[in-house]
Amino acid sequence: MAFPEHSKYVIIGAGIHGMSSAWRLAERLKESGKGSGEDIVILEKSGIAAGASGVACGVVRNNYFQPAMRKLMAHSVDIWESDPEGLSYHPVGYMQISSESMRDDVGSIYEQQQAIGYESVFIEGEQKSTEYMKGIFNDWQAQGITSVLHEKRGGYSNQTKTMYALADKVEAMGVRIITGVTVKGFVTENGSGAVSAVETDKGNISCEQVIVGAGPWARDFWDMLDMPKQITLKDLQGKTHDGVDMWRFWQLEEGVLQVDPSVMMDNDGNMPPVIHVDTDATLYSTVDGSKVTDEMWGIYYKPDWHFNGIQGGASPYKVDTPVDEVAIDPYGPSSPEFVASAEFAHMWVSALAHCQARFEGTMPKYHKESSGGIGCFTPDSFPVIDHFRENVAMIADSNHGWKMIGVGHLIADEILGEKQELLEPFRFSRFAEGKLHPVSNSPYPWS
Numbered sequence: 001m002a003f004p005e006h007s008k009y010v011i012i013g014a015g016i017h018g019m020s021s022a023w024r025l026a027e028r029l030k031e032s033g034k035g036s037g038e039d040i041v042i043l044e045k046s047g048i049a050a051g052a053s054g055v056a057c058g059v060v061r062n063n064y065f066q067p068a069m070r071k072l073m074a075h076s077v078d079i080w081e082s083d084p085e086g087l088s089y090h091p092v093g094y095m096q097i098s099s100e101s102m103r104d105d106v107g108s109i110y111e112q113q114q115a116i117g118y119e120s121v122f123i124e125g126e127q128k129s130t131e132y133m134k135g136i137f138n139d140w141q142a143q144g145i146t147s148v149l150h151e152k153r154g155g156y157s158n159q160t161k162t163m164y165a166l167a168d169k170v171e172a173m174g175v176r177i178i179t180g181v182t183v184k185g186f187v188t189e190n191g192s193g194a195v196s197a198v199e200t201d202k203g204n205i206s207c208e209q210v211i212v213g214a215g216p217w218a219r220d221f222w223d224m225l226d227m228p229k230q231i232t233l234k235d236l237q238g239k240t241h242d243g244v245d246m247w248r249f250w251q252l253e254e255g256v257l258q259v260d261p262s263v264m265m266d267n268d269g270n271m272p273p274v275i276h277v278d279t280d281a282t283l284y285s286t287v288d289g290s291k292v293t294d295e296m297w298g299i300y301y302k303p304d305w306h307f308n309g310i311q312g313g314a315s316p317y318k319v320d321t322p323v324d325e326v327a328i329d330p331y332g333p334s335s336p337e338f339v340a341s342a343e344f345a346h347m348w349v350s351a352l353a354h355c356q357a358r359f360e361g362t363m364p365k366y367h368k369e370s371s372g373g374i375g376c377f378t379p380d381s382f383p384v385i386d387h388f389r390e391n392v393a394m395i396a397d398s399n400h401g402w403k404m405i406g407v408g409h410l411i412a413d414e415i416l417g418e419k420q421e422l423l424e425p426f427r428f429s430r431f432a433e434g435k436l437h438p439v440s441n442s443p444y445p446w447s
């Protein structure tokens with residue numbers, strides 16, 4: 001098929017956000033009789049799920065300290081639940097298991113979940129927390145846990161399976177996904193900021209509306225849109241900071257323990273919830289008993305037949321390279337620079353053993369292949385979802401985004417003229433206005 005010279009809607013990036021936007025847009029155009037999926041192309045420089053969406057752990061949770069994130073996640077969970085089988089989604093629930101420093105934060109998350117009708121249970125106190133966990137896993141042994149938030153909704157999905165299912169769905173609606181095409185820039189009409197064409201290495205495509213879902217490549221599209229590399233930011237105390245980098249990169253570390261995933265079944269032989277532990281208990285090596293850390297640490301894990309083992313991760317680390325010099329390509333496990341480290345593997349498996357006796361001494365089973373990937377973060381670590389240059393919508397998030405399958409739907413509604421309340425707290429203007437998202441005591445920059 002010839003490379004198109006025009007498409008009314010051009011979506012950049014065949015990741016979760018690009019696909020979700022195309023899905024909703026195609027549906028809405030058809031319903032309204034004003035078009036169809038044939039008015040949409042997705043341009044992708046590599047292949048479907050070549051970016052963060054292809055390496056994500058796939059966890060879907062509501063557990064965020066930031067009220068706006070919780071509301072947005074509740075909307076996305078509705079979409080995951082609308083077709084669990086089709087989306088390869090496992091609604092097993094999710095648990096935030098924490099030491100004392102996080103109890104109040106998590107307690108407030110629980111209260112607000114009740115307020116928005118998101119089903120969860122909150123257990124407080126060391127003895128009760130241990131009893132609750134032993135009721136699920138009889139080998140539970142983590143010490144110093146004083147609260148457990150058990151979200152009954154959420155769980156995880158199998159990233160690449162979901163992505164291919166979404167690709168089939170949108171293609172069946174007439175959307176054209178063109179892989180192997182790199183977007184190089186935007187063409188604007190004289191005297192207008194609006195984008196009249198997308199410039200690619202295969203030629204220009206004229207268009208009326210662009211949606212950018214570029215994950216870790218958000219930095220590059222920000223530059224193509226002539227947006228500022230550094231911004232002025234008002235913090236939560238009202239203090240103004242000049243010259244703050246708009247983007248920074250973090251390495252998200254994940255890995256797989258190659259054991260039969262069914263070793264992690266619960267006491268009744270059922271699939272357990274996704275487990276997430278944040279604690280300040282001293283962590284000792286499961287290899288030689290030496291101290292790994294006495295600082296706050298966090299891990300998450302789940303049995304996963306897609307990865308064929310116990311899959312999960314730990315808190316990320318900040319990439320020190322100056323932001324403009326960070327090499328995003330080749331991405332993920334192919335990166336020569338940004339993959340999960342040997343220290344991560346030792347810490348993560350030791351932490352599994354800290355939590356459950358069944359994982360003691362399993363270090364030799366750690367899968368030694370490269371894994372993980374970098375994420376491109378905003379100054380407050382939460383996404384920017386906004387409209388620029390009159391007709392460019394951008395979903396800039398490579399850190400929370402897998403679970404946010406609903407964001408593309410909301411942005412599609414917005415470009416069809418319906419402003420979405422749920423997206424308001426994620427506009428770029430929040431940095432100048434001092435409307436940043438609140439910060440929790442979690443060891444993660446994004447919780």
Ligand SMILES: Cc1cc2nc3c(=O)[nH]c(=O)nc-3n(C[C@H](O)[C@H](O)[C@H](O)COP(=O)(O)OP(=O)(O)OC[C@H]3O[C@@H](n4cnc5c(N)ncnc54)[C@H](O)[C@@H]3O)c2cc1C
Pocket residue numbers: 012013014015016017018043044045046047048049050051052053054055056057058059060181182183184213214215216217252253254372373374375395397398399400401402403404
């Ligand atoms: C290791 C890791 C684990 C994660 N785990 C989770 C998790 O458990 N739960 C969760 O909710 N989130 C998780 N995330 C975050 C989540 O993966 C991302 O937020 C989400 O996948 C971003 O989706 P996206 O569609 O914006 O970007 P991507 O999936 O990165 O897609 C962007 C696409 O744009 C393409 N592209 C880039 N530049 C160009 C160009 N110039 N021209 C054409 N195409 C281009 C890329 O090739 C890529 O395919 C994780 C992230 C990482 C790195």
